[in-house]
Amino acid sequence: xxxxxxxxxxxxxxxxxxxxxxxxxxxxxxxxxxxxxxxxxxxxxxxxxxxxxxxxxxxxxxxxxxxxxxxxxxxxxxxxxxxxxxxxxxxxxxxxxxxxxxxxxxxxxxxxxxxxxxxxxxxxxxxxxxxxxxxxxxxxxxxxxxxxxxxxxxxxxxxxxxxxxxxxxxxxxxxxxxxxxxxxxxxxxxxxxxxxxxxxxxxxxxxxxxxxxxxxxxxxxxxxxxxxxxx
Amino acid sequence: xxxxxxxxxxxxxxxxxxxxxxxxxxxxxxxxxxxxxxxxxxxxxxxxxxxxxxxxxxxxxxxxxxxxxxxxxxxxxxxxxxxxxxxxxxxxxxxxxxxxxxxxxxxxxxxxxxxxxxxxxxxxxxxxxxxxxxxxxxxxxxxxxxxxxxxxxxxxxxxxxxxxxxxxxxxxxxxxxxxxxxxxxxxxxxxxxxxxxxxxxxxxxxxxxxxxxxxxxxxxxxxxxxxxxxx
Numbered sequence: 042x043x044x045x046x047x048x049x050x051x052x053x054x055x056x057x058x059x060x061x062x063x064x065x066x067x068x069x070x071x072x073x074x075x076x077x078x079x080x081x082x083x084x085x086x087x088x089x090x091x092x093x094x095x096x097x098x099x100x101x102x103x104x105x106x107x108x109x110x111x112x113x114x115x116x117x118x119x120x121x122x123x124x125x126x127x128x129x130x131x132x133x134x135x136x137x138x139x140x141x142x143x144x145x146x147x148x149x150x151x152x153x154x155x156x157x158x159x160x161x162x163x164x165x166x167x168x169x170x171x172x173x174x175x176x177x178x179x180x181x182x183x184x185x186x187x188x189x190x191x192x193x194x195x196x197x198x199x200x201x202x203x204x205x206x207x208x209x210x211x212x213x214x215x216x217x218x219x220x221x222x223x224x225x226x227x228x229x230x231x232x233x234x235x236x237x238x239x240x241x242x243x244x245x246x247x248x249x250x251x252x253x254x255x256x257x258x259x260x261x262x263x264x265x266x267x268x269x270x271x272x
Numbered sequence: 273x274x275x276x277x278x279x280x281x282x283x284x285x286x287x288x289x290x291x292x293x294x295x296x297x298x299x300x301x302x303x304x305x306x307x308x309x310x311x312x313x314x315x316x317x318x319x320x321x322x323x324x325x326x327x328x329x330x331x332x333x334x335x336x337x338x339x340x341x342x343x344x345x346x347x348x349x350x351x352x353x354x355x356x357x358x359x360x361x362x363x364x365x366x367x368x369x370x371x372x373x374x375x376x377x378x379x380x381x382x383x384x385x386x387x388x389x390x391x392x393x394x395x396x397x398x399x400x401x402x403x404x405x406x407x408x409x410x411x412x413x414x415x416x417x418x419x420x421x422x423x424x425x426x427x428x429x430x431x432x433x434x435x436x437x438x439x440x441x442x443x444x445x446x447x448x449x450x451x452x453x454x455x456x457x458x459x460x461x462x463x464x465x466x467x468x469x470x471x472x473x474x475x476x477x478x479x480x481x482x483x484x485x486x487x488x489x490x491x492x493x494x495x496x497x498x499x500x501x502x503x
Contacts, residue, residue, distance in 0.1 A: 132448025136367060139439035139446070146434055147378060203377055208370035215370070217363025 043075045045101040047089050050080035051163040055268045058160065058236040060149070061110040063229030063264075065098040068114050068222060070260035072124035076100075083168040110229075111141060114222050127222040137223040140215060143204070144230045151198040152234050152242075153180060154188045159237040163270045195242040198234075202249050209248040213255060220259065228256045232264065239271045274306045276332040278320050281311035282394040286499045289391065289467040291380070292341045294460030294495075296329040299345050299453060301491035303355035307331075314399040341460075342372060345453050358453040368454040371446060374435070375461045382429040383465050383473075384411060385419045390468040394501045426473040429465075433480050440479040444486060451490065459487045463495065470502045 046066065049059035057066070057078060069076045081088060081097050092099040094108030100116075107116050114127050114137075128134045157176050161184050164172055177183055188194060205215065205227055214220040215227065231253060234242050244250050257265040277297065280290035288297070288309060300307045312319060312328050323330040325339030331347075338347050345358045345368075359365045388407050392415050395403055408414055419425060436446065436458055445451040446458065462484060465473050475481050488496040 130448065131443045135439040135443035135446060135448060138442045139435045142435035142438035143374065146431075200377075204370045204373035207373035208366040211369045212362045212366035215366060217361065217366060 042103055043077050044069060045077050045079055047081040047097045047099040047101075048078040049097050050082060050165075051270065052165045053163070053268070053270075054080035056163065056236065056270055057267065058163075058233060058270075059097060060229045060231075060233040061096075062098045063232040064110045064222075064225045065100065065113050067225040067228060067256075067259070067264065068117060068127050070263050071127060071220070071225065072117055072121055074117065074121060074124065082165050083171050084165075110226075111138075114225075127225070129221065133216065133221055133223070136216065137221065137226060140205075140223040141226045144226055148198070148201045148227075148230055151194070151201045152230070154194045155191065155198065155242055156234045156237050158184050158187055159234075159239070159270065163237060198242055199244045199247070202231075202243075202247075205252075206247050206249040209252045214252065220256065224252075224256065228253070228264070232267075236267065236269050236272075273334055274308050275300060276308050276310055278312040278328045278330040278332075279309040280328050281313060281396075282501065283396045284394070284499070284501075285311035287394065287467065287501055288498065289394075289464060289501075290328060291460045291462075291464040292327075293329045294463040295341045295453075295456045296331065296344050298456040298459060298487075298490070298495065299348060299358050301494050302358060302451070302456070303348055303352055305348070305352060305355065313396050314402050315396075341457075342369075345456075358456070360452065364447065364452055364454070367447065368452065368457060371436075371454040372457045375457055379429070379432045379458075379461055382425070382432045383461070385425045386422065386429065386473055387465045387468050389415050389418055390465075390470070390501065394468060429473055430475045430478070433474075433478075436483075437478050437480040440483045445483065451487065455483075455487065459484070459495070463498075467498065467500050467503075 046062065046069070048057050048062045048066070050057055057063070086095045089097065089099045089108070092106035092108040096108070098110055098113060099106055099108045100113055102120065107113050118127050128137050157180065161169065161172055173184060180187060208215060212218065215223045231243055243253060245253065277293065277300070279288050279293045279297070281288055288294070317326045320328065320330045320339070323337035323339040327339070329341055329344060330337055330339045331344055333351065338344050349358050359368050388411065392400065392403055404415060411418060439446060443449065446454045462474055474484060476484065
């Protein structure tokens, strides 16, 4: 049975850029569950109504709709216990939750000035009014005035990533010798600017850059093969 | 054989407040290694010369001096492999390194305005000139002008701790069902304001407050019995 994933798309429907959808794309590959990406646009909230959410990712599995990336990962482990676990036990759940909360609180905000204007350029025309209004309200700035000093913004992003860079001097993956949901959470977050920006802001010579390369190679190079806006 | 720990002390030599020494105090209890705290003052750099460091913690084990909390934890696991591990394998090392780097980069800076003036009040007179000069230089502010809005500073500290609070909704300890060095790193960090400040800034009703209570109870209530400056 193939899972369907409502997956945030650009005007070009082959380009998927949501950090939260990427967490689930990689999670489905990790578990070896076949899935189909359904390109979804911000303005298509009616298509995911059954999930009770207005945001993606949303998956459809045998008629059931599940929203929210954490809840989807949790569901996949429970519904497919025979497939490799995304979070194998209490310690793994605590680690993934820490990484998720840290990404949201510390990493993500440093990426907004870099990535939000790039997202605006590449989304579907029908999404632009909504995107501009919601992001300008959230960020308290016109999109055109958001990025003031790209070099400083890139440096701030790489500085925010330092705990992960340091951890990755000790292990190939945040989860140790092989990846789990903690790695997919951070990877998805970084895929956001990687997919949408003209220049990849990640310092690829750092331990986290080397980890990112390993993540791109996972699951037969699934993410390495992903379409990028300027790639 | 008893390990000796050079342990940063107040004028009152029963009060130990270094976040880095607390990491090792708890680590030694975790491993069940008997140790003796040697009260040490900022101005006594000659006493730890053999370690090659000018900072504590420094341990002496059978004539060997080891400095730096991470290196000490690593040494203890290698020198005492039969005792419970502080970091059991690659994944545990990555987790502890992440927590250490995150504490240093994100949590610790939010505590300075709260704790540094309190430390100045309680350290030995012979340490005060050095402490004032080094901290005012580091922080770019007179000690008396450091804490401007204690309520806002406390809120900032608890906000910085959010990833740990969220993780601790999934598990009793950062390491899962029992604590390891990752827990001791964060615990030591929080012991700093807990020991030196008039008011404990930690939100004790949050998941991290409940975890802190569990940590205080570990090893027969070792940390709960610790002397505090105003406790």
